[in-house]
Amino acid sequence: MNVRRLIPTAALAGAVALGATALTACSGATATGGTDGKLDVTASFYPMQFLAEKIGGDHVKVTTLTKPGVEPHDLEITAKQTARLAEADVILYLKTLQPAVDKAVAQSGVKNVVDAATLTSAEVHGAAHGEEGHEHTEGDEHATDDGHAADDGHGHGAGGQDPHVWLDPAKYAEIAQGVGKAFEKADPEHAADYKKNADQLVGLLNGLDTEFKEGLKDTGTKTFITTHAAFGHLAGRYGLEQEGIAGVDPESEPSPARMKELQEVAKKDNVSTVFFETLASDKTAKTLAADTGLKTDVLDPLEGITDTSQGADYFEVMRSNLKNLQKALGAK
Structure with a gap:
């Protein structure tokens, strides 16, 4: 790839x-x-x-x-x-x-x-996860893409913009x-x-922006784990924290150290779900979920629509994404 x-x-x-x-x-x-x-x-x-x-x-x-x-x-x-x-x-x-x-x-x-x-x-998403003084707020345009500064499989790399x-x-x-x-x-x-x-x-x-703001403003956790670190802009807009398994390549194999790190993140941040996408393998998501006792669900980066997509167009799939995020994050 x-x-x-x-x-x-x-x-x-x-x-x-x-x-x-x-x-x-x-x-x-x-x-x-x-x-x-x-x-x-x-x-x-x-x-x-x-x-x-x-x-x-x-x-x-x-x-x-x-x-x-x-x-x-x-x-x-x-x-x-x-x-x-x-x-x-x-x-x-x-x-x-x-x-x-x-x-x-x-x-x-x-x-x-x-x-x-x-x-x-396209903002830079590169601050370190857990960095002193770093916190996400609603509408924060500069929230981290996946919480890591270096392009080591966690995200888009130091100083890199999320496309x-x-x-x-x-x-x-x-x-x-x-x-x-x-x-x-x-x-x-x-x-x-x-x-x-x-x-x-x-x-x-x-209107869709308003739906996301209202639907995600009160959640049990702000952190979600996904195979594809594609949701930095979405996370930044709505005050969430994305943790990517494979970074820019959804089909690459994460290192054992990264998998261990994600297990710790899941426990610390009360993560319930590992997300995968429709156009790439769900293998790593299911492996991490099995190792941590988490559930899996779909978070679609909307790079294409197929018969397996959770909706027939942009708006339907985005609303499915919102519903899945609400469930995973414990929206109230």
Whole structure:
């Protein structure tokens, strides 16, 4: 498996008003669209596809590079996909999340390229677990990703940013606004519809944010253990503490020392559940659960929707995640 690459600081340091710089190398000319007159949008993986479909509505034709069931970070781009990508009117992707996509996009020659990483910020999650004076509060944007500073299998590494911004509904709403503005630029004829759809989606995401705040504000514990350290933004937003088993690679084998450490964390922080995800093996989660007498459950990073997902779209799966977290954390 490819090592997960992180959003570089330089890519985010110049973040500006949403959508203002979302279209790179774009002269402002209207996209021509396909033979059916629709804006041809290629999305890199599910969270980008969902935004394109909801905001574009009937005016866009959306294709995705990552098919259902494929782990996005492992994606390899075929020659056919590369050729198809060059024909897109708009490309919507999250730079550095999928190295193969980054390379294909750079070679595509497409004028309207929307990098979702420029539409919001990805905080550093690197303070040490149990560090003196460190505590999480609701809305703490700089909470630790998984409580460890070094990239030793615990998280995204010292000084590294967590790319899983869509798991924070508030950040996903910022991206949605930026995508809406990008579509308006690419297809001015339908700008009013794109703005209306984007505003509606932002309203729904803000509502989801409120559901999470209310649902997780009073819990028996704030710590959860997960195989994939993808939930740093979610944890930071809602005052939780994530402990990742395998860090950036959900299928890597944690060290015996890490497993022992997690057993101690589970006991100290009254953890009841070890979470695993739908697109990766649950082996390590079940091993840790068996060794500690804990339960297992699903916490979905929403990198793709399959028949085994606990919901048919972003909102349904996120609400399943909320329900599972409430149960595991002892929400009152």
